[in-house]
Amino acid sequence: MEAGSLLRFAAASGRFTPGEAKLAASQASFLCHSYPHHYTWLPFFQICSKKRAFPRPIGNRSFCTESTGDFFNTSKRRSRGPVMAAKKAAEGGKKEEGKYKHTVDLPKTTFGLRANAVVREPELQKLWEENQVLKRVSERNTGDRFTLHDGPPYANGDLHMGHALNKILKDIINRYKLLQNHKVSYVPGWDCHGLPIEQKVLKLMDEEARKELTPLKLRKKAAKFARLSSHRFGIWADWDNPYLTLSPEYEAAQVEVLGQMAMKGYIYRGLKPVHWSPSSVTALAEAELEYNENHVSKSIYAIFKVTALPPASTTLLEEFLSDIYLAIWTTTPWTMPANAAVAVNPRLTYVVAELLPNPEGTTEVPLNGKKAKIGNVLKSGEKKLYLIVASELVPKLESKWGVKISVRRTFPGSALEHCRYIHPINGTECPVVLGGDYINTESGTGLVHTAPGHGQDDYVTGLKYGLKWISPVDDEGRFTHEAGQFQGLNVLQDGNSAVVSYLDAQLSLLLEEPYKHKYPYDWRTDKPTIFRATEQWFASVDGFRDAALEAIKQVKWVPSKAVNRILAMTSGRSDWCISRQRPWGVPIPVFYHVESKEPLITQETIDHIKNIFADKGSDAWWYMSIEELLPEKYRGMASQYQKGTDTMDVWFDSGSSWAAVLSKREGLGYPANLYLEGSDQHRGWFQSSLLTSVATTGKAPYQGVITHGFVLDEKGLKMSKSRGNVVDPNTIINGGRNAKEEPGYGADVMRLWVSSVDYTGDVLIGPHILRQMSDMYRKLRGTMRFLLSNLHDWKSENAVHYDDLPVIDKYALYQLESIINSVKDSYESYDFYKIFQAIQRFAIVDLSNFYFDMAKDRLYVGGSTSFTRRSCQTVLVEHLVSLVSVIAPILPHLAEDVWQNLPFQYVMEDGSVAKFVFELKWPQLNGRWLNMSADDVDFLGTILQLRSEVNKVLENARAGKLIGSSLDAKVFLCATDSSTLAKLEEMCMASNDADALHRIFITSQVAIINSRSHEEAAYSGSYSDPSSGEIWIGVARADGLKCERCWNFSTQVGSFVEHPTLCARCYSVIDVQQPLPAAAGVN
């Protein structure tokens, strides 16, 4: 039935409420919606089914009558109906056409087309909460436990899109697993220690309040934050019992992990250069650094006077000794006071380079010259200079320094070992040493200024040569007295300049120039860090690196290439500095001997402190006495010890969550099934969790790890307040100040977006994308509404047995089953965007084009109790229940809204009624639906392709004014292939109405003819494919008269005396149904 006639029935009817009429009209227009061109319609079976290879290639145009997208044509043809009908309805319509209106089954539902999500979603969330739906379902489920372990974000700010992406991905997985009969428990976590919190809390408080701040107060703040959080995204979690890294039981578990590592010998105290943040006044771990690509350092070329040659190089260099210098390059001049050696690479070739004055006598520097400053020693141009540099770098240095170089000697780097030079600042004599391959010719001179107190490579080289070294910089980044005249100056500011000026004054500076490079910044303060040697606690990664690498290989990484990233990071990382010099954290529970400074950490001390923390929290470390903190065994020696003041790296906190949460909480499992965080966590939480877990138990804390990218704006730019491109999840859900520009879309539209992106890379979001998502959501809602509204009178006992279904209905179930299987595969492999695409194609485009389009005639005018209507409803029920479960993990609110408007009770296999959508289980595999014969599937595929071509010819006929709607038409088909011909004839004579070709084409008649008949059919086209051959299509006006009730043309109209305006089908429906009301005829 055409949308137009439907609407007229509705509009002319006094019996239907205006709402019902509107519903029918909107359904008609929903189904006739003009999809944009790029949705060139490809029937679902061509795209999605993996079960059978179809003979027709996708997008094959050989059968096309016209090249325009089929659906576009179809929609144009059909969209006339509702427009005209709506106009007529507005004008009052023709009253006499209401004669059979009461025999038409109009759709009916309480489910609105508009989501009204801002109001409705919180109602649904309340419903779940009040009924403890997900908890009950998890308890009811009989499958394996599924643990997705939440990584704890910092409890210090508002939620942004990154959180939304992360939490929604997790929720989609958890809800899917729930439908798959797993027991699911999801405990959200919050990282509560460390600087970010300390800073945030302090910033928000006035001075008085700051003095009052106790960990207890902060704990309350964090807990409150946890409650408010991502709840509104529709995240199902144990919100009442989140894990907080500051809870006593957590801290105790963390101390236990530390103790186990210490007892295995993996924890040690050492003096080593570490990343130090002067701005935060603490050591930092690699994971707390952010590399600034645009950092500009003051780089210098400096020279150190050689004073003594070892025997090996005496003959080589002796003649230059009075004027020979080592040339070095550094980007940290402030480390010069700590210089202890110059290192060369024994495998590189070096030269004695005689500096000749520039022929033009210029002192300008030609390259990078804008801000470069030439040193005094070069300015005069008089001093004789023999510089030792790497051979390869000679041309580069000539142009850089603006000089000519004459190479006087060439020799291997090994010849330089044990040469001695004068320290340019303190005047002591220092050695030339051999370093490793970190010395290269990519930049600099090939000789490396070595300050073991300020660099990792330097430190290693220093150990090798037993170099005496210093680190004359204090916690705030100021030179100490060990730096002599520079004492008190800030090494990153005036201290740096002072060193450069001093070198220049000493004629040790060749050139100074700004140098842009990647430099480690403190991720919290966004200020540069330095390398500085201090006494710290370390976890010896070397001790368990091999086990960690082995454990990594046992884990399933998504995307799979991530395994290389974490392998590289783990194999390359140095020992983990775990101590911090900040008060807000879990103390490293170590005592130091007052005199010897020897640390005391034993199984007994750890056990004792662990118990205290479990009872009182780690505050106890600060307020309890040493006597109380020491176990009985050591109590008598309390006066000989003092408490350590270091706290643990917050990555140790969160990295212990497997021990504190997974191993301790009921309902969770260790190792977890899954960790899921941003890709930056390869060096953060994934790594610290792995290290603590492998070090203590020998295995990874997770079986699978998924990483996602960052959320960028629509143009692919990073979001920032200054750019004004920040998308706020709360605004997406509830709307912004300007409701037109920023409507409240609700959580489901945001969740739909999450499902649509390939999260393994960076993802984009913005107003345009959100509008697209909202559009898709609305259409999906329309699909669900069509299903609900045509099942308003459904009873399960009306269901038609599968064997008795028309072929076209079996085919619809075949398609449904195929998509459910393919969607399941995509859920299992976490490829949610594939689900999004499949739903978009199937539930929105294909169903509307094919099954729903044909179903309308059967549903509305087939007769309330007719076989054709009931078999159609049988198919619709399956679609409704399957689709609603399939979309529920992604769109839980929509799914529940559908379920709450279900016009019948849904009884599950165990006899219970599913009152909430999550009480359903994932649709059971219906192997039978899939086992439809290959012949039937192929032939119905052909029919649908053919139908597309028929629609095009009909469209031409309509444009040529031969017909109005498709029901005005009769279609002729002529097949060259005899078996195709036979099959078409068979379909024309289908025993049931639903399979008849003219019903499938939505025309009044179809005739199979033996030869093409252009006289009869003015409009024609053709379809062909390799298996069915060519089929000629002709279109003419339909025979007979138009049936008043269903608008189909029939030669039988007029042959029934009592109902002269009805066709045979409608006559039989009326006859079976009920007598006409007496008044109907009068109208």
Ligand SMILES: [Zn+2]
């Ligand atoms: Zn009829």
